[in-house]
Amino acid sequence: DAKTTQPNSMESNEEEPVHLPCNHSTISGTDYIHWYRQLPSQGPEYVIHGLTSNVNNRMASLAIAEDRKSSTLILHRATLRDAAVYYCILRSGNTPLVFGKGTRLSVIA
Amino acid sequence: NAGVTQTPKFQVLKTGQSMTLQCAQDMNHNSMYWYRQDPGMGLRLIYYSASEGTTDKGEVPNGYNVSRLNKREFSLRLESAAPSQTSVYFCASSEVGRVNTIYFGEGSWLTVV
Numbered sequence: 306d307a308k309t310t311q312p313n314s315m316e317s318n319e320e321e322p323v324h325l326p327c328n329h330s331t332i333s334g335t336d337y338i339h340w341y342r343q344l345p346s347q348g349p350e351y352v353i354h355g356l357t358s359n360v361n362n363r364m365a366s367l368a369i370a371e372d373r374k375s376s377t378l379i380l381h382r383a384t385l386r387d388a389a390v391y392y393c394i395l396r397s398g399n400t401p402l403v404f405g406k407g408t409r410l411s412v413i414a
Numbered sequence: 415n416a417g418v419t420q421t422p423k424f425q426v427l428k429t430g431q432s433m434t435l436q437c438a439q440d441m442n443h444n445s446m447y448w449y450r451q452d453p454g455m456g457l458r459l460i461y462y463s464a465s466e467g468t469t470d471k472g473e474v475p476n477g478y479n480v481s482r483l484n485k486r487e488f489s490l491r492l493e494s495a496a497p498s499q500t501s502v503y504f505c506a507s508s509e510v511g512r513v514n515t516i517y518f519g520e521g522s523w524l525t526v527v
Contacts (some may be wrong), residue, residue, distance in 0.1 A: 337513055348418075348504045348518030349457065392456065399464065399510055401447055401472065404456030 309393045314409040317383045325378040325408055327393030332373050336395040339402070340367065340378050344389045349404075352378065352391070388412045416440050418519035420505050426525045427495045435490040435522050437505030446488035447506040447516070448472075448480060450499075457504060463488055465510070495526045 310328040317323040329338065340352040353360055353367045355376070360367040366379040380387055392407040421436045439446065444465045449457040449472075459472030461480040469480050477499060479491045488507075492499055502523050508516040 341516075346521070348506070348521055349516075350518065351515040354513060396513075399445065399508075399514070401459050401462050402457075402516055403459070403473075404449075406454075406456050 309395060309405055311391075311393050311405065311408045313406065314411065316411045316413060317380075319385060319412055319414050320382050323380040323383045323387070323410065325380075325391050325393075325410065326375065327377070328375045329393070329395055330374045332395055333397065335397045337397070338367065338369060338373075338376050339394045339396050340365070341392045341394065341402070341404075342387075342389040343392070343407070344386075349392065354396075383410075383412045385412050385414060418505055418507055418517050420503070420519040420522045422522060423520070424523045426527060427492075429496060429526060431495050432491065432493050433495065433524075434492075435503055435505070435524075436487070437489065437519060438487045439505075439507040439517070440486065441507060441509075441517065442485070443507040443517075444485070444510045445508045446482065447508075448478075448488065448490045449504045449506065450474065450501040451504060451521075452501050460490065460503075492524075495524075497526045500524060500526045 339354040341349040343349045355367045368377045390407040418439045447462040448460040451457045463469045463482040466485045481489045502521045505519045506516050508514045
């Protein structure tokens with residue numbers, strides 16, 4: 306499985322935008338970029354995914370570099386409820402998700 | 415909106431005891447998964463079932479067995495629990511497709527003493 310590299314932790318002020326980076330230099334042409342997050346004491350939940358183009362949904366935006374070797378998850382206005390571990394995962398087809406350690410996001414009021 | 419339901423939520427076992435973690439999903443998904451998560455770590459795949467009647471080993475299958483009882487249910491059994499199996503266990507399910515969302519249960523906290 307292709308690997309991703311994320312910072313261990315990041316901090317943000319409440320109501321400010323947050324940019325969570327992810328490097329995936331060995332991504333293959335069939336890999337989708339998925340983001341999941343895990344709130345404290347809960348199971349992971351889906352955030353967003355993309356292949357080549359930038360994507361937006363009600364939770365976040367995903368910016369994908371032109372060469373697809375990196376991506377950035379954007380939370381437009383961080384709230385205290387967004388404090389979680391964010392996982393950037395490459396996935397091809399119907400294979401199971403392979404989790405790294407993710408980025409622990411702290412949000413300061 | 416039940417989604418993925420795991421039982422029990424908390425369990426304490428003695429070394430050598432056996433137990434089964436139950437998982438059921440009500441979304442008519444074909445694929446189901448069992449992960450474990452140790453403190454400060456990401457989730458690691460134990461076993462998965464791509465469809466009813468099939469099961470495959472994941473990254474850390476030793477010490478575990480699974481049963482895909484039907485399309486809804488996927489159980490994880492510890493035959494002889496060890497302290498190293500103290501962990502949080504997550505069941506998940508997804509539909510088959512090129513890109514599909516995986517839905518996770520709330521977790522089962524297992525302590526082996």
